[in-house]
Amino acid sequence: MNELANNPKPPILHFEQVSKWYGGVIGVNHVSLELNKGITGLVGANGAGKSTLLRLATGQLRPNLGKVQIQGIDAWNWQAKQKVGYCPDNDNFYEEMSGREFVLTMARLCGFSAPLAKSRTEEVLAQVGMAERADRKLRGYSKGMRQRVKLAQALLNDPQLLVLDEPLSGIDPIGRKEMLDVFRSLAEEGKCLLISSHELEELEKLTDHVAIMARGRIAAVGTLTQIRELIDDQPLSVRIDAPNIRQLAAALLQLPEVVGLDLEPKILKSAQSQSLIVFVRHPKRFFEEFGNRVLENNWQVSRLEALDDSAHAVLGYLLGGSGKT
């Protein structure tokens, strides 16, 4: 019997039914995810649970339920931590240090001997394109340079998994392009990169593989095309408030995307504004068509709101917004 066939290589990062609470607040909720080499973008609005998921992946947090593993080892275990490099979103440096001193200090803290720490520091600084600029004090660094130095320290152990929390935020377009090139070359080396952002567009240039988070859950994972198809097929409830709701309801029923309607008795207010719940099949097409009809017919609409939170957040991105709703 071929043992390898029965025991395929475990994924680089594996979340199995993971939940994490902060007291009564849910950080991540029943998340299952498997990642291997290549770049995965983790996208979600503020508070969606991205940082919590990343801290679980790096073994800084322990799940309340489920398991997180790095190549088959519990992420909390020190052996797993050696396989992971982490770039946090904050950059609270000791500003009087140079970039080189900072990375060297981190290398010593990682347990490298003095000569090894020195040579490893030079290697990782070169890898992120900072070797020439690393003697300046951190306090004078641009945002992009600070991100590179953080990335350099994350590479010290030559990790299989790199976890990067908002590494592109605040970086100018040139710095951003350079960072994207560094990420691509790391992925080409066979590393697994998990990169969070609250802007899908930011990651679209880098990878086609994204996981979308909303309210602690993974709302969708796959290529952008797969996600678009998934969302397009997912029915959505939309609340519309308007003064003349019956006339609007009749017009909406003519749209092929509308599969049902419901007047919402509980929130019926004054005669001036009434509420209607519309069940739609292809949300993106519906919103486009609805927008056109509003303009053409001068419909008075006082409110338009998607009622499914996860789909709403995803739609926000797919329709080109930030999803911060």
Ligand SMILES: Nc1ncnc2c1ncn2[C@@H]1O[C@H](COP(=O)(O)OP(=O)(O)OP(=O)(O)O)[C@@H](O)[C@H]1O
């Ligand atoms: N240390 C903490 N104590 C209590 N609640 C927390 C803590 N950290 C996160 N949360 C809550 O957990 C949820 C997920 O937060 P998290 O920081 O993981 O989201 P995020 O997607 O990274 O957001 P952001 O982009 O704003 O950092 C939020 O409701 C947040 O308020």
